[in-house]
Every structure is written in C-alpha cells, then in structure tokens.
Amino acid sequence: MWRSILLKCSILLRLKTLFVTDIQLLFLVLFTPVAVVSFNFTVDDTFGNNAHTVIPAYLPNNGTWHVGSPTEQCNGCIVQPSELDISQIMNQTWHHATFFDGAPIQMEVTFPGTAVYVYNILPNTLPGGVSSHTNLLFSIDGETVGQFSHVSDSSAKFLYNQLVYWNASLSKTTHTLVMRADVGSLVIFDYMIYTMVDSLGSSASPNSSAATGIGASHSPSHVVIGAIIGPVIGVVVIILLAAVLEIFILRRKRRRLDRPASDSFSPIDAITPSKNTSFGRPVTLLPRSPNAATQLPLPVTSSQLSQRSFEAQxxxxxxxxLYTLQREMRSLSYQENISEDESRLSSSAVQALQEEIAALRGVLSSMAMRVEHHPPPISESLPRYEDAHLVADTSRERTALPPRYAKSHSG
Incomplete structure (x- = not known):
C-alpha cells in the first residue's frame, strides 16, 4: 500500500514539474523576439527588383561590361546568344566582361536585408580557345567575405543558375555587395536574391559573414513559420494534457470527499443460528438495554414542534x-474461528438482538395504531418495550431482556 502511495506522489510531482516547465517554455517561445516570416526579392542584372529600387551598377563604366540579350548581333562578343540556352537565363538578359588589365571589373549593388545569394552563368568551353577561367572575390560593406573559383571542364558548354556566393547571417540593415573579378577571369552575371525578414522583434546578427566554399550550393529560405509554430503547438498540447489530467484528479478527490460516510441499511428479518453457523469473537459494542433507548427525553418542546413532527422524530x-441493532447482529452472525464457549455466548447475543429488534418493531407498530386512534400529547414519553411485547403477542409471557454483554474469559 505504501509503495502505491509513494508511486502516486512521485507521478504527481513529475506532472507538476512538467506543467511548470511547459509554462516557462511557452512564455519563452511567445515573448522572445523571433523571426516570423521572410521574403525573398530577385534582382535582375538589367532591370533590378520589381520596384526598381535595387539595381546593380557595373564598373568601370567604359564599355568593358556588355549587356547580353537574345536579339543582339555582336560579332566581336566572347559570349554569343546563339550559344546560350536563353530559357535558363533570368529575363533572358545577362552582363559579361573579361578582366585583362587596367581597372578591375566589378558589380556593385546596395540592398536592405539579412541574406544575399548571387547567381552566375559559368562557361566551360568557348570558341577560339578563349579562356573560361572564373575567379571572383566578394566583399560586403567594405569587408572581404568570400571568394569563388571555377575551372572549366567538359560537362557542358555553360552551367546556368550557379550559386557563386551566399550569406544568410547579415544584420537587419542596408548592405553593399561588391563582386570583383581577378585577372583573366570571365564573368557572366545573371541575377541575385536578397531576403528581408518580418519579425516580432529584432535580434541583431554580427555584421561579419561566413564565406562560402568553392562550388557551394545553397537555396534561400522562403518561410520560417514552421520552425516557430511547431514548438508552440507542441507546448500547447502538452499543457492541455497536463491540465486535463489535473482536473480529472481533482474531480476524483472531490467525489471521494462528497461520498456519504454512513451506509444505508434496509430492514431484514431476524437470523436464526443453526449448527452450520460459524460465529466469531464477541464484539465489544453489544446491545444496550431497550429501556435506555426508549426513555430518553426528546430535545424538543410542545411550543416548538407540532404533534405530527414530534411523532415523526x-x-x-x-x-x-433498529438499523444499529441489525448491523450488530450481522457482525455477530458472520464471525469465524472462535471457541465453543465463545460460540454459545455469541448465539445468546444474537438471540437477544433478535428479541430487541422484535420489540422495536412492536413499538413502531403500536405507535402507528395509537396515533391513528388516540394521538398522545406531545409531552408524553416514548412507550416501553414491555408494552410492545404485549401488543405484538399477548399470549407470550413477559421475558426480561438481557443486560449489556461483556467478553467472557471463564472456561
């Protein structure tokens, strides 16, 4: 029994600890500044973003950079439109240049956001033995943050939508990205993507960024709601389950407290002992004298109660x-493992209880008859059991009821 009680206490303590922890976690998730959703914006090499507020600039502005289009006729261009798969190019436009000497070639763009992704077209083989080597350097806000190199191979003439640089750890402010080509590099820029975050609060990230490796591939994140909603739903479900369990336990305890303490007994017939009846040890609380129960004055007066209420009480x-005597008789009748002397004593006690029960029933019957024909005054005391014996059976001689029984130690 003690083991079961300790187990229940341990379970309740664990549930309480879990409930408090879940509440703390819920407040941490709900009230900590976190990102809710992010939006990506594409910047074309020629047209910029949709609002035309972010447009790349190409330096030096001396005709080094060439604007490519599917309808152009450029016999001296290194990259011919007929050699490209126009369907894989953003808006079917591109910028390309080759750095040999003089001022370095670079693409510069200013954007607001927390992440940036740069996509180029990488050449492998070009007609006339033109170099297709690509070596790029990247800087953000004047600080070098990464580089990219590509050596031509025989896989395809051109590789499209190639991510040459990405950075997703920028602070939530405006940044300037510069892509610079090394000597002998051919640059074909197609488009870039930057990310803006809509959040409940701001949590600044370091201004420095991590450089990407050679040939790194990464796709921008569009929506981060799932990373927030998942833990919140889990915490809410756990809290609801803990609350339901606690309510169930409290209701169960309340039902136990509200359950009536006394059992209801229905009148039963007297039990006659037989040879097969096995009696137990005599109980300590044995029947009292009938006269003691019937001669007690009632705690009422004639000025407070009517005659009907007095009789009902x-x-x-x-x-x-009567119910008390029946319960005592049951206790005496169903006890086991006693000696022969104790059995005889218990049998006598049962017989005495039967007589007292019969007397009580006679009193009740007598009261009903007297109230119907001759209602007694309110101050009249209760009738004695002896009168009930005469009413119930006038042919039976008056029998003295036994006194209170005590446990016998004699042989």
Whole structure:
C-alpha cells in the first residue's frame, strides 16, 4: 500500500514539474523576439527588383561590361546568344566582361536585408580557345567575405543558375555587395536574391559573414513559420494534457470527499443460528438495554414542534436504533474461528438482538395504531418495550431482556 502511495506522489510531482516547465517554455517561445516570416526579392542584372529600387551598377563604366540579350548581333562578343540556352537565363538578359588589365571589373549593388545569394552563368568551353577561367572575390560593406573559383571542364558548354556566393547571417540593415573579378577571369552575371525578414522583434546578427566554399550550393529560405509554430503547438498540447489530467484528479478527490460516510441499511428479518453457523469473537459494542433507548427525553418542546413532527422524530429515532441493532447482529452472525464457549455466548447475543429488534418493531407498530386512534400529547414519553411485547403477542409471557454483554474469559 505504501509503495502505491509513494508511486502516486512521485507521478504527481513529475506532472507538476512538467506543467511548470511547459509554462516557462511557452512564455519563452511567445515573448522572445523571433523571426516570423521572410521574403525573398530577385534582382535582375538589367532591370533590378520589381520596384526598381535595387539595381546593380557595373564598373568601370567604359564599355568593358556588355549587356547580353537574345536579339543582339555582336560579332566581336566572347559570349554569343546563339550559344546560350536563353530559357535558363533570368529575363533572358545577362552582363559579361573579361578582366585583362587596367581597372578591375566589378558589380556593385546596395540592398536592405539579412541574406544575399548571387547567381552566375559559368562557361566551360568557348570558341577560339578563349579562356573560361572564373575567379571572383566578394566583399560586403567594405569587408572581404568570400571568394569563388571555377575551372572549366567538359560537362557542358555553360552551367546556368550557379550559386557563386551566399550569406544568410547579415544584420537587419542596408548592405553593399561588391563582386570583383581577378585577372583573366570571365564573368557572366545573371541575377541575385536578397531576403528581408518580418519579425516580432529584432535580434541583431554580427555584421561579419561566413564565406562560402568553392562550388557551394545553397537555396534561400522562403518561410520560417514552421520552425516557430511547431514548438508552440507542441507546448500547447502538452499543457492541455497536463491540465486535463489535473482536473480529472481533482474531480476524483472531490467525489471521494462528497461520498456519504454512513451506509444505508434496509430492514431484514431476524437470523436464526443453526449448527452450520460459524460465529466469531464477541464484539465489544453489544446491545444496550431497550429501556435506555426508549426513555430518553426528546430535545424538543410542545411550543416548538407540532404533534405530527414530534411523532415523526420519535419514529425516526426508533428506526435508527433498529438499523444499529441489525448491523450488530450481522457482525455477530458472520464471525469465524472462535471457541465453543465463545460460540454459545455469541448465539445468546444474537438471540437477544433478535428479541430487541422484535420489540422495536412492536413499538413502531403500536405507535402507528395509537396515533391513528388516540394521538398522545406531545409531552408524553416514548412507550416501553414491555408494552410492545404485549401488543405484538399477548399470549407470550413477559421475558426480561438481557443486560449489556461483556467478553467472557471463564472456561
């Protein structure tokens, strides 16, 4: 039993600890500044973004950079439109240049956001033995943040939508990105993507960024709601389950407290002992003298109660006494493992209880008859059991009821 109680206490303590922890976690998730959703914006090499607020600039502005289009006729261009798969190019436009000497060639763009992704077209083989080597350097806000190199191979003439640089750890402010080509490099820029975050609060990231490796591939994140909603839903479900379990335990305890303490007994017939009846040890609380129960004055006066209520109270008191005697008789009748002397004593006690029960029933019957024909005054005391014996059976001689029984130690 103690093990079961300790187990229940341990379970309740664990549930309480889990409930408090879940509450703390819920407040941490709900009230900590976190990102809710992010939006990506594409910047074309020629047209910029949709609002035309972010447009790349190409340096030096001396005709080094060439604007490519599917309808152009450029016999001296290194990259011919007929050699490209126009369907894989953003808006079917591109910028390309080759750095040999003089001022370095670079693409510069200013954008607001927390992440940036740069996509180029990488050449592998070009007609006339033109170099297709690509070596790029990247800087953000004047600080070098990464580089990219590509050596031509025989896989395809051109590689499209190639991510040459990405950075997703920028602070939530405006940044300037510069892509610079090394000597002998051919640059074909197609488009870039930057990310803006809509959040409940701001959590600044370091201004420095991590450089990407050679040939790194990464796709921008569009929506981060799932990373937030998932833990929140899990915490809410756990809290609801803990609350339901706690309510169930409290209701169960309340039902136990509200359950009536006394058992209801229905009148039963007297039990006659037989040879097969096995009696237990005599109980300590044995029947009292009938006269003691019937001669007690009632705690009421004639000025407070009517005659009907007085009779009802007398009847209720006798009925309760009858139930008490029946319960004592049951206790005596179903006890086991006793000696022969104790069995005889218990048999006598049962017989005495039977007589007292019969007397009580006679009193109740007598009261009913007297109330119907001759209602007694309110101050009249309760009738004695001896009168009930005469009413119930006039042919039977008056029998003295036994006194209170005590446990016998004699042989």
């Amino acid at each position: 007398r009847e209720a008191e006798l009925t309760r006494r």
